[in-house]
Amino acid sequence: MATVCDTEEYISKILNSRRAGERNVLAFYEHRIGCICKNPRLMLLPMDDHLAHRGDGVFENMKWVNGKLYQLDAHIERMKQSVKGLHLSPPCTWDKLTELAVDVAKAAKTQDGLLRIIIGRGPGGFGIDPKECPVSSLYIIAYKFKPKPEEWFEKGATAFRSSIPAKPAHMARVKSANYIPNVLMKREADERGFDIPFSFDSDDFIAEGATENVALVTQEGTLLVPEFSNALAGTTIMRAVELMKDKIKIQFSPVREDDLYRAKEVLIFGTTSDCISVVRFEGQPINDVRPGPVAKQIRKLLKEDLEANGLPL
Structure with missing residues (x-):
């Protein structure tokens, strides 16, 4: 008792x-x-x-x-x-x-x-x-902040198509405390041995990762950002877009799984890790299976922006 x-x-x-x-x-x-x-x-x-x-x-x-x-x-x-x-x-x-x-x-x-x-x-x-x-x-x-080791950025991440569907649009755009789909995506990534899960919406377009936004660099050199129809517009990816707008062509457009395999680079964006390359998707290589120059440039710009514009404590 x-x-x-x-x-x-x-x-x-x-x-x-x-x-x-x-x-x-x-x-x-x-x-x-x-x-x-x-x-x-x-x-x-x-x-x-x-x-x-x-x-x-x-x-x-x-x-x-x-x-x-x-x-x-x-x-x-x-x-x-x-x-x-x-x-x-x-x-x-x-x-x-x-x-x-x-x-x-x-x-x-x-x-x-x-x-x-x-x-x-x-x-x-x-x-x-x-x-x-x-x-x-x-x-x-x-x-406490435990940043990922530099080897993570040098090696690149692996990703896969999650079985957990994207959130409905009205909930995806709210950073709510109900993160059950995100939790299930992370669990599935651990079970399957991948780093990052990608969710897809009912029209088979890429939405987002468990805690990351996704973008890719096309063979023509355009930074292609999936529309935020069923995804939260991340502060990191939007700041990256602002920092890169005069350096690369940027397009917001629906993105399908096939677009990933044809991409020069696949990128993920998040608060704690800034920008990381995805070098394999579902085990298949992305371009030359190495982190690309755009990912490296964006990460450098984000780090410089923090130093220049961060609020001193």
Whole structure:
């Protein structure tokens, strides 16, 4: 029979209860409490927050490198669009949220790190009705950044066609906390021995990876970006497009699986890894099975952009 604890005993048990991943947490903020804490054992989510039991919320993830936070404004702007899709709003102003995000990153006191901002429907019940939750929730977490080794970029990644279909358009464009399809795609990649899964929509067009956007370089030298019909427009790929617009022809167009095999380069974009070449798809070679010059150029430009335009912490 489970023991019934009083408040002091329960808090003592929380503080003495270890859990996986706690060493990676650097600092966090919860809006109900209203302050920053650095003890990961106190990073607790209310069980009746609809974020927890319904996935009713949105999030953004960004990094800082060499003490500079990258693309904060772009992530906040995308978050504003995501909350509209769920008829949700933060429990404070956007200016205050942005200020808090920077404060949490600063509190981590590290040169490199990752910052996650989560807006949930809030605590209030275990149903599905948003009216159960009078105030939305806000969680901001700074945690350790473990960049991929340089060998990953030099070797290139492998990808495959996932059996998990692309999300419906109205959900794909929202960076919601419901990531079950993404989780299943990642599990399938591990089971099949590939690095990156690609999802396809009902018209057989490429949508996105589990956490990455996809693009390719055609034989004619055009950077071809799949339309974001059933995919989230990533902050990294959109920044790359901006940085490359005067250096290469860029086209947004539907992309099929056959286009990958004919490509000069296949690229994936994400917050933590910037730009990586895919050198094999479904075991078949992409061009000469080596990371290409466009991928290398984009990664270089993104790193320079972070150094030049990142927000100093």
